[in-house]
Amino acid sequence: xxxxxxxxxxxxxxxxxxxxxxxxxxxxxxxxxxxxxxxxxxxxxxxxxxxxxxxxxxxxxxxxxxxxxxxxxxxxxxxxxxxxxxxxxxxxxxxxxxxxxxxxxxxxxxxxxxxxxxxxxxxxxxxxxxxxxxxxxxxxxxxxxxxxxxxxxxxxxxxxxxxxxxxxxxxxxxxxxxxxxxxxxxxxxxxxxxxxxxxxxxxxxxxxxxxxxxxxxxxxxxxxxxxxxxxxxxxxxxxxxxxxxxxxxxxxxxxxxxxxxxxxxxxxxxxxxxxxxxxxxxxxxxxxxxxxxxxxxxxxxxxxxxxxxxxxxxxxxxxxxxxxxxxxxxxxxxxx
Amino acid sequence: xxxxxxxxxxxxxxxxxxxxxxxxxxxxxxxxxxxxxxxxxxxxxxxxxxxxxxxxxxxxxxxxxxxxxxxxxxxxxxxxxxxxxxxxxxxxxxxxxxxxxxxxxxxxxxxxxxxxxxxxxxxxxxxxxxxxxxxxxxxxxxxxxxxxxxxxxxxxxxxxxxxxxxxxxxxxxxxxxxxxxxxxxxxxxxxxxxxxxxxxxxxxxxxxxxxxxxxxxxxxxxxxxxxxxxxxxxxxxxxxxxxxxxxxxxxxxxxxxxxxxxxxxxxxxxxxxxxxxxxxxxxxxxxxxxxxx
Numbered sequence: 001x002x003x004x005x006x007x008x009x010x011x012x013x014x015x016x017x018x019x020x021x022x023x024x025x026x027x028x029x030x031x032x033x034x035x036x037x038x039x040x041x042x043x044x045x046x047x048x049x050x051x052x053x054x055x056x057x058x059x060x061x062x063x064x065x066x067x068x069x070x071x072x073x074x075x076x077x078x079x080x081x082x083x084x085x086x087x088x089x090x091x092x093x094x095x096x097x098x099x100x101x102x103x104x105x106x107x108x109x110x111x112x113x114x115x116x117x118x119x120x121x122x123x124x125x126x127x128x129x130x131x132x133x134x135x136x137x138x139x140x141x142x143x144x145x146x147x148x149x150x151x152x153x154x155x156x157x158x159x160x161x162x163x164x165x166x167x168x169x170x171x172x173x174x175x176x177x178x179x180x181x182x183x184x185x186x187x188x189x190x191x192x193x194x195x196x197x198x199x200x201x202x203x204x205x206x207x208x209x210x211x212x213x214x215x216x217x218x219x220x221x222x223x224x225x226x227x228x229x230x231x232x233x234x235x236x237x238x239x240x241x242x243x244x245x246x247x248x249x250x251x252x253x254x255x256x257x258x259x260x261x262x263x264x265x266x267x268x269x270x271x272x273x274x275x276x277x278x279x280x281x282x283x284x285x286x287x288x289x290x291x292x293x294x295x296x297x298x299x300x301x302x303x304x305x306x307x308x309x310x311x312x313x314x315x316x317x318x319x320x321x322x323x324x325x326x327x328x329x330x331x332x333x334x335x336x
Numbered sequence: 337x338x339x340x341x342x343x344x345x346x347x348x349x350x351x352x353x354x355x356x357x358x359x360x361x362x363x364x365x366x367x368x369x370x371x372x373x374x375x376x377x378x379x380x381x382x383x384x385x386x387x388x389x390x391x392x393x394x395x396x397x398x399x400x401x402x403x404x405x406x407x408x409x410x411x412x413x414x415x416x417x418x419x420x421x422x423x424x425x426x427x428x429x430x431x432x433x434x435x436x437x438x439x440x441x442x443x444x445x446x447x448x449x450x451x452x453x454x455x456x457x458x459x460x461x462x463x464x465x466x467x468x469x470x471x472x473x474x475x476x477x478x479x480x481x482x483x484x485x486x487x488x489x490x491x492x493x494x495x496x497x498x499x500x501x502x503x504x505x506x507x508x509x510x511x512x513x514x515x516x517x518x519x520x521x522x523x524x525x526x527x528x529x530x531x532x533x534x535x536x537x538x539x540x541x542x543x544x545x546x547x548x549x550x551x552x553x554x555x556x557x558x559x560x561x562x563x564x565x566x567x568x569x570x571x572x573x574x575x576x577x578x579x580x581x582x583x584x585x586x587x588x589x590x591x592x593x594x595x596x597x598x599x600x601x602x603x604x605x606x607x608x609x610x611x612x613x614x615x616x617x618x619x620x621x622x623x624x625x626x627x628x629x
Binding site (some may be wrong): 034037038041042049050071160161162163165166167168169172173175176180187270271273274275277278281282292293296297301304308311315316319 | 483
């Protein structure tokens with residue numbers, strides 16, 4: 001959007017630029033502060049909940065028959081014999097260094113476990129996001145331009161269905177049609193794949209199932225933002241000065257609808273990350289979803305605790321990036 | 337707040353009366369109302385409508401496709417899917433409804449206090465809400481249910497918890513537009529207590545927005561409950577929850593896809609109908625937003 005900027009603020013003198021720089025930096029510090037505060041609050045909450053839980057982790061690991069000596073030894077090894085504040089400090093310090101402790105069940109490092117599957121989830125999320133935007137933005141523009149005509153009504157219905165679909169239902173329906181009935185894609189997308197074609201074939205259905213939901217949200221917000229913008233004076237001016245229909249809609253109007261669209265993309269990216277759990281389970285795809293399911297079925301509380309921290313971290317980062325994007329899309333945005 | 341006197345604002349206020357809103361609901365909204373009403377009725381009358389005992393196993397008839405005996409077929413234990421769906425509607429509707437009632441009461445209370453008090457109270461309360469909002473609701477619900485145990489109460493609490501910030505935000509925004517209006521100043525002048533002003537005078541004028549939020553979030557609550565049940569964090573088997581039925585059916589998806597298909601469609605139908613109602617109510621309460629939805 002950089003050089004295609006339509007704002008009348010072409011002449012920014014140096015004084016303004018300096019003030020703006022200051023404003024952006026103080027805004028950044030505020031947002032970073034909030035992000036840090038959120039993570040700190042989540043870590044504290046997670047620490048407390050796991051300790052409040054009934055049941056001794058040592059008993060979960062060793063079983064009911066364990067001798068008092070072995071339980072005490074395990075307590076010592078897990079640091080559970082330390083005062084609670086020491087444990088809390090140790091937990092925070094370790095988390096800060098990226099060490100989320102070890103799995104209660106397998107004893108493996110949680111950070112290592114998470115890092116080994118995280119790329120699969122990130123790959124799926126980004127692919128779904130891109131596909132959702134590529135489908136959703138044109139669909140929303142089309143619906144707005146054809147307001148109350150057949151394309152608009154059809155797209156409104158489709159997006160309403162899309163945002164009513166739980167992610168696992170969308171995934172299962174796609175799986176039934178394209179993998180089981182038509183046999184176009186594999187039922188299980190193991191994530192590996194020998195070559196790029198194989199890999200893409202395995203990713204297609206999981207990506208599509210999440211992208212359809214993302215598209216539904218994006219279509220809706222694009223349509224409403226476009227409708228608002230299309231009635232404004234500058235669009236009429238653009239038309240009056242002889243800009244083509246194409247330029248009016250795709251440059252002038254859409255360019256000014258990007259802020260609400262970005263807000264929704266950022267907001268639902270968080271939901272997308274949550275939904276990826278369901279999609280990964282349906283398609284037996286490796287990723288955070290499968291790991292969290294393992295943690296749940298094995299009652300591996302330390303693993304679960306680490307996963308919650310990772311999910312929160314991802315959402316906090318997404319929110320931060322969304323805030324920053326505003327400034328690039330619209331130089332007039334006031335950072336407060 | 338000069339628009340307190342403007343004719344459009346007054347019309348908007350009067351047009352929010354329940355009767356006026358009902359009149360302005362469009363056809364698709366009534367369609368949503370009809371579906372939800374039918375599902376509520378089906379849930380209440382489940383013992384009468386069910387063709388079989390939802391928990392009765394019939395090993396001979398296991399995994400049979402839809403037919404005259406079992407209109408939607410049977411599952412891996414030979415249980416009648418149609419009857420299980422009817423009883424399952426009870427849990428989806430009850431959990432969704434209770435979660436939203438809890439979230440509405442707690443969230444609105446937090447938002448109203450924050451918006452009315454302003455200052456430090458506002459900052460602290462809303463900062464806490466923002467932290468909760470930072471979680472994806474499915475992950476938050478999942479973590480809470482996993483840690484507390486999957487009982488009906490805990491599932492309701494977990495889903496309610498994820499929806500509280502939404503109600504807090506909308507109630508706060510509503511109170512802040514009303515706080516400095518003349519009628520509130522008049523209440524102050526007459527010496528009314530703050531709780532009385534907040535609940536007797538301000539609440540009625542922000543209630544429509546809160547109710548729209550409730551109908552839209554009820555759709556989300558039902559979806560979250562189904563998703564939790566699908567992950568395995570629903571009510572314990574053999575309780576027939578729709579999400580749990582999809583989960584069980586998913587194991588047999590290659591041979592008998594109807595097991596997972598019918599409960600999936602039931603979830604979609606209920607969530608879609610709730611979204612239709614929410615959208616319709618929003619358009620009717622604030623006609624200016626009509627095209628902006």
